[in-house]
Amino acid sequence: MKNLFYTLFLAVVITGCSNNSSRSKVSAPQDYNKFLAANDTRTTSPYFELWNSKITEDSVQLPSFGVVAGEYNRFFESTGNIQFLKQAEKALKKAVEIANIDKEKYYRSLARNYISQHRFKEAKIYADSASLSGPGITANQHLLFDVYMELGEYEEAESILKQFADPYDFNYMIRAAKWNDFKGDLDRTIMFMEKAKEKAEASKNRELLLWVYSNLGDYHGHAGQINDSYKHYLKTLEIEPTNAYAKKGIAWIIYSHEDNPDEALRILDSILTGHNSPDIHLLKAEIAHYKKDEKLQNSSLQNFWQLMEKEQYGEMYNSYKIELYSAEPQNKLKAQHLAEVEVGNRATPETYQLLALANLNNGNKEKALKIIETQVQDKTYEPSALLTMAKIFKVNRLEERVHPLKEELMEAGYELGPVTFAEIQAL
Numbered sequence: 548m549k550n551l552f553y554t555l556f557l558a559v560v561i562t563g564c565s566n567n568s569s570r571s572k573v574s575a576p577q578d579y580n581k582f583l584a585a586n587d588t589r590t591t592s593p594y595f596e597l598w599n600s601k602i603t604e605d606s607v608q609l610p611s612f613g614v615v616a617g618e619y620n621r622f623f624e625s626t627g628n629i630q631f632l633k634q635a636e637k638a639l640k641k642a643v644e645i646a647n648i649d650k651e652k653y654y655r656s657l658a659r660n661y662i663s664q665h666r667f668k669e670a671k672i673y674a675d676s677a678s679l680s681g682p683g684i685t686a687n688q689h690l691l692f693d694v695y696m697e698l699g700e701y702e703e704a705e706s707i708l709k710q711f712a713d714p715y716d717f718n719y720m721i722r723a724a725k726w727n728d729f730k731g732d733l734d735r736t737i738m739f740m741e742k743a744k745e746k747a748e749a750s751k752n753r754e755l756l757l758w759v760y761s762n763l764g765d766y767h768g769h770a771g772q773i774n775d776s777y778k779h780y781l782k783t784l785e786i787e788p789t790n791a792y793a794k795k796g797i798a799w800i801i802y803s804h805e806d807n808p809d810e811a812l813r814i815l816d817s818i819l820t821g822h823n824s825p826d827i828h829l830l831k832a833e834i835a836h837y838k839k840d841e842k843l844q845n846s847s848l849q850n851f852w853q854l855m856e857k858e859q860y861g862e863m864y865n866s867y868k869i870e871l872y873s874a875e876p877q878n879k880l881k882a883q884h885l886a887e888v889e890v891g892n893r894a895t896p897e898t899y900q901l902l903a904l905a906n907l908n909n910g911n912k913e914k915a916l917k918i919i920e921t922q923v924q925d926k927t928y929e930p931s932a933l934l935t936m937a938k939i940f941k942v943n944r945l946e947e948r949v950h951p952l953k954e955e956l957m958e959a960g961y962e963l964g965p966v967t968f969a970e971i972q973a974l
Contacts, residue, residue, distance in 0.1 A: 573774045574801050576810070578781055583817035585788030612642035616656060623663075625789055627824030629859040636660050643673075651680035655690050665862045667697045667893050685711050689718050696725065699895035717746045717755065724766070731928040733770050740766055757786055764796050768961065773804050791822040795830065803964045808834045825854045825864055837966050865889045869901045873908045883909050896927035900935040907939055915939045930959035934967065937974050949974055 619635035622628070639660055642653040654677035661670035674694045678687045688711045695704035708726055713719045724739035740763050747755035760782040768776035777800055783793035794814055802811035815831050818824075828851040835844035848871070855864060865885055872882035883905035889898045899922035906915040919939050923932055937952040953974045960968040 571773075572805055573777045574797065574805060579784065579794070579797055579814070582784040582788045582794065583814060612638045612645075613653065613656070616642070616660075620660070620663075625791075625822065627791065627822045627827075629857060629863075632660065632663055633859050636664070649682075651677040651683050651687065654680065655683070655686060658690055658694065662693065662697060665865070665892065667694065670694050671698065685718075689722065692722055696729070697895075698893050699898075701729070714742075717743055717750075720746065721758075721762075724762075728766070728769075733766070737763075737766050737770060753786060757783055757790070760786070761790070761792050761796070764793065768796070768800070771958075771961065773800060773961070776800065789821065791818045791824065791827070794818050795827065798830070799964075802834055802837075803961050806965065808838050823854070825851050825860070826867070828854070829867055833964065833966055837964075862889070862892055865892070866898070866901060869905060873905055879905070879908050894922075896923045896932055897929060899923050900927070900929075900932040903939060904935045907935075907942060912939065912942045916943045916945075930956060930962050933959070934963065934971065937971075941974060 616635040616638035619631045619638065623631035623635065636657070639653055639657040643650065643657055646653050654673045658670040658673035658677065661667070661673065671694050674687070674690045677683065677690065688707050692704050692707045692711075695701070695707060705726065708719075708722060711719055712723075720739045720743040724736045724743065727733075727735040727739065740759065744759045744763060747759045760779045764776045764779040764783065767773075767779060777797065780793040780796040780800075783790050787793075795818065798811040798814040798818075801807045801814065812831060812834055815827055815834075818827055828847045832844050832847035832851070835841075835847055851867075854860070855868065866889065869882050869886050869889065872878035872885065883902070886898070886902040886905040890902050892898070899918055903915040903918040903923065906912075906918065916939050919936050923936060933952050933956055937949050937956065940946075940948040940952070953971065956963070956971045956974070960971070963971070
């Protein structure tokens, strides 16, 4: 069970702070308690009802489909209910089918829907279709960059990024931040995000502010600036009190940095009253494992697997499932098969490290080493990938490669969490 959960919180990509001996309390319940009671996740609105009423079986009311899809996306983000994301897909597919004007706009929206579903190759098809439609060149470039990054086609992503480079443009800033994070240059990442924050605050655009504050919560945590991370999650909640992502970020700080698992669980339970997302159950399972609460751990995992029975989730949680299968002797081959599927979906260093780990757990240590050396080493700075590398080097008796990785991983205790920190120490 030791290595079961070390990638569970990649949805909040935060690393930093060296180890549990250097904790300092940054949170206070009075800061966030008022937000924990805010779980009014409405799944309708007069605006939605108005436009939805215009859609009939043979409807050609094009604007209705776009508006309704946007509302379904909003409902998905607020509730975590996958059905809303699928309903948005259905509306957008109809819009693409009937559109004679602004077709590229609906191509882009459908591509982004597929990104959310981890259907990256299909997203690329619609991103290309948008580009071929002509108008909206810059918006198409933004989308293509995002798709290329998800697919692990980094040379193409860099080429596209250069085409719309503008140091004063918000959309360039946030993508330059993402690119520099991928390259391991965290100082430049935060610099670009801080500039994007200035733009968002000047515009007073609610959606941009939510995006910037929540992502700065991640990046400051990644830099070990836990207090700044915490403050940005609070800023997110001040705008949107029901924001599950920010609440989960605060829960992680309290669990991993402050070593207060019970308070972290209280926050996660408050999220689940209105937002039933699979990754929240997995985080609860990790914390329960840390607390040695086997009953809670098992029930949390059971809740995750019950959600996974819904076909609508498709490939969205493959990486989590690979980790879970890998820890179960009867499912190790299933983990390897699923890792091969995931590499087929997007050939990134992160998916290859999952394939390497699955091979290692199935006794294929030489094959695991080859995957690491050709597809992972020097291609990613993610601690989870570095940990897999260290394990594989150790099993292959390459101790001289293990020690530098261990030193680096000792600085990544915050992201990987206390369950895995003990594993790092034992390398």
